[in-house]
Each structure stands twice: as C-alpha cells, then as structure tokens.
Amino acid sequence: MKLIKKLTLENDDLIIVWQDGKQSQLFSHWLRDHCQMPVSRNENNGQRLFSIIDIRKDLYIEEVTQDSEGNVCILFQPENHLSVFSQDWLRKNCYDLNNHFDDRSEKNKKLWQKNTFNDGVPKISYNYFHQNIEGKLQVLCSIRDMGFCIIKDAPTKEGQVLAVIKELGFTRETNYGKLFEVRTEVNPNNLAYTNMGLGSHTDNPYRDPVPTVQLLHCLESSTEGGDSVLVDGFNAAKILRQESSDNFLTLTKNWINFRFKDEETDLRSRVPMIEVNDNNEVIKVRYNNRSIDTINLPAVKIRSFYSAYRHWGEVIERDQLKITFQLLPGEIILFDNTRVMHARTAFSKKGKRHLQGAYADLDGLYSLLNILQSKQ
Numbered sequence: 001m002k003l004i005k006k007l008t009l010e011n012d013d014l015i016i017v018w019q020d021g022k023q024s025q026l027f028s029h030w031l032r033d034h035c036q037m038p039v040s041r042n043e044n045n046g047q048r049l050f051s052i053i054d055i056r057k058d059l060y061i062e063e064v065t066q067d068s069e070g071n072v073c074i075l076f077q078p079e080n081h082l083s084v085f086s087q088d089w090l091r092k093n094c095y096d097l098n099n100h101f102d103d104r105s106e107k108n109k110k111l112w113q114k115n116t117f118n119d120g121v122p123k124i125s126y127n128y129f130h131q132n133i134e135g136k137l138q139v140l141c142s143i144r145d146m147g148f149c150i151i152k153d154a155p156t157k158e159g160q161v162l163a164v165i166k167e168l169g170f171t172r173e174t175n176y177g178k179l180f181e182v183r184t185e186v187n188p189n190n191l192a193y194t195n196m197g198l199g200s201h202t203d204n205p206y207r208d209p210v211p212t213v214q215l216l217h218c219l220e221s222s223t224e225g226g227d228s229v230l231v232d233g234f235n236a237a238k239i240l241r242q243e244s245s246d247n248f249l250t251l252t253k254n255w256i257n258f259r260f261k262d263e264e265t266d267l268r269s270r271v272p273m274i275e276v277n278d279n280n281e282v283i284k285v286r287y288n289n290r291s292i293d294t295i296n297l298p299a300v301k302i303r304s305f306y307s308a309y310r311h312w313g314e315v316i317e318r319d320q321l322k323i324t325f326q327l328l329p330g331e332i333i334l335f336d337n338t339r340v341m342h343a344r345t346a347f348s349k350k351g352k353r354h355l356q357g358a359y360a361d362l363d364g365l366y367s368l369l370n371i372l373q374s375k376q
C-alpha cells in the first residue's frame with residue numbers, strides 16, 4: 001500500500017503529496033495531539049491519555065521519515081517523542097481532505113415535500129423490522145435521511161411502542177411517563193381530549209434537551225378525519241432562507257422561551273426556532289405556537305422578529321410541503337422531532353381514536369445504526 005508520493009516539512013507543517021495528486025498540510029501540534037502510539041492512546045479503547053496542555057508550546061518536528069512498511073515516522077522535539085502513523089490513518093483523518101462526521105445537519109439529509117411521495121408514503125412491515133437486521137437498518141436509515149419512518153402491521157397491543165423503542169435505543173421518560181395516551185373517545189365527561197385539528201409543530205420545545213425522537217402507535221381508529229400530517233422542517237427552513245436570509249438569520253439569532261406548566265411540572269427552555277451549526281447549516285427546528293412563552297426581545301428587534309416568525313409560520317403551513325396520510329391501526333410512526341413537524345386534521349365525533357406515544361433519542365438510534373453498518 002503506497003498512498004504517499006512525497007513528504008516535506010515546511011515551517012511547522014508536514015506537507016504530504018498523495019499519489020492521486022491531492023495534498024495535505026498538517027500542523028505539527030495536530031499531529032502530536034493525534035499521536036496513535038501506546039504512550040498516547042489506550043491500546044484497548046483508543047482513548048487519548050494526555051491533554052492539550054501536556055503538549056509543549058515550543059513543539060516542532062525535527063525529522064520525518066518512512067519505515068520499511070511505509071509508515072510515517074515523525075520525531076517531535078524538544079520532548080524527543082516519536083510518533084508513527086500509518087499512511088492509511090493519515091489519509092482517512094487528514095483534516096483538509098475529509099469532512100467532519102455529521103449525521104444531524106441539513107447537508108446530510110434528503111429533504112422532501114409533498115410531491116416527493118406522489119407514489120405513496122413508504123412503509124416497512126413490522127415483522128421485517130422485528131426479525132431482520134436489514135429491516136432495522138431500513139428503519140434507522142429512513143429516520144436519519146428522511147426524518148421519519150412508518151412501520152405497518154405491528155401488534156395492536158398496549159405498550160407495543162415501548163417494545164419497538166427497545167429494539168432501537170432507549171425510552172426518554174418524561175413527566176408524562178414512559179408513554180402517553182392520545183385517546184379521543186368522544187365523551188362529554190372527558191373534555192380534556194378534543195377532536196380539534198392541531199397545526200404543524202414539534203413536540204416539547206419547552207424541554208432542554210428536547211426529546212429527539214417521537215413515536216406514535218395507532219391502536220384504534222374508527223373516526224372520520226384525524227389524518228396525520230408531516231412537514232420536513234429542514235426543507236421549510238431552507239425555503240425560508242431562500243426567500244429571506246434576513247428572516248432566517250433573525251430566527252437563528254433571537255432565542256425565545258418555551259414553557260409547559262401544570263400543577264406538578266414547570267418546564268422552561270430558551271432556544272432558537274432555527275438552530276444552526278458552526279457551518280451555518282440547520283441542525284434543529286422548533287415550532288409550537290401552543291407552548292411559546294412570553295416573547296421577550298429588545299424593542300428594536302421585536303418588529304423584525306414578528307415578520308420572520310410570521311414568514312416561518314406561513315412556510316410551515318404551505319400545502320406543497322405537507323404529506324397527509326391516515327395512520328392505520330397497527331401502524332407506528334417514528335420521526336426526528338428536531339426536524340419533522342407533525343399535525344393532525346380534525347376528526348368526526350363518531351367512533352374511537354386511540355394512539356400511544358413515547359419519546360426516544362437520536363443518539364441511541366444512530367449508535368445502533370453505526371454499529372449495524374460497521375458489521376455489514
């Protein structure tokens with residue numbers, strides 16, 4: 001294996017010219033910090049055994065050579081420390097030729113809108129998911145790439161939603177318990193549950209951290225209406241940014257408070273409606289008109305905030321962004337609550353509608369996805 005064509009030292013950088021003509025310029029302190037030798041890394045778990053302040057400020061590379069296997073040997077002074085890097089490691093890790101790992105931002109998602117699913121919303125059968133690694137991979141990849149997945153033909157038994165989470169990650173227990181009931185048996189004695197439609201929203205923005213995955217399992221549905229609606233919030237944010245970069249910026253820069261309060265609970269958060277990463281890519285969206293707390297901004301910002309907020313709300317409610325479908329008994333929808341907004345249309349007062357919901361988190365799901373993919 002010979003990936004490297006030429007090695008040279010230039011000031012405090014190691015310059016690597018690769019066989020394919022590409023070039024890397026690696027800073028001496030980065031190389032020392034990423035030393036792979038047993039004195040620098042635990043041999044079993046690969047974890048670093050020193051911190052940045054253990055690296056001398058006056059560090060420099062005295063010499064770079066290659067051993068008989070082509071490994072790159074770097075002698076650091078004044079500590080007289082030898083680091084040996086494989087060519088393969090350097091190529092896979094050199095920072096100017098590789099993108100950072102990122103499974104959260106808009107850049108690595110497949111954005112969608114209504115006409116993306118002209119042929120129908122894809123569904124994965126419960127047995128295929130439950131019995132096969134490929135089925136689990138399909139569910140996990142769909143959640144990562146599209147932000148949601150529908151499992152069909154699951155047992156219509158209570159608590160099934162928790163069994164599904166257990167196969168993928170971990171339940172996020174909240175003040176609503178491990179699971180919550182969305183039971184709308186129309187009954188004058190039970191006015192807590194209505195048949196009203198609900199606008200597009202993300203759940204629980206008043207929690208910090210917010211639950212990043214939501215599951216809804218339909219156990220019974222004999223009402224008319226009550227369709228489920230999903231909107232790709234990352235696509236909505238992209239459209240907002242295309243139509244007005246000022247409005248987009250306003251919602252990323254002006255954080256607001258969300259709140260949920262009942263007798264036993266008082267949850268508060270201060271977060272932006274659109275959150276971006278260090279590359280200005282969208283990583284999280286929030287929208288929930290029901291739980292926005294008092295909006296408290298400097299007077300000079302309030303008008304621009306309201307025009308951005310209105311614009312955001314209008315984009316989210318555009319029909320061409322919405323997919324609408326009926327969640328049937330035995331179907332479980334799983335979605336990324338940091339990306340996908342959900343809504344419900346109004347439904348008739350006749351019949352029963354019973355869903356069970358629960359929360360989980362993306363880190364557990366993505367961890368399983370990474371492990372399953374690494375075994376393939």
Ligand SMILES: [Fe+2]
Pocket residue numbers: 201202203342
């Ligand atoms: Fe909701």
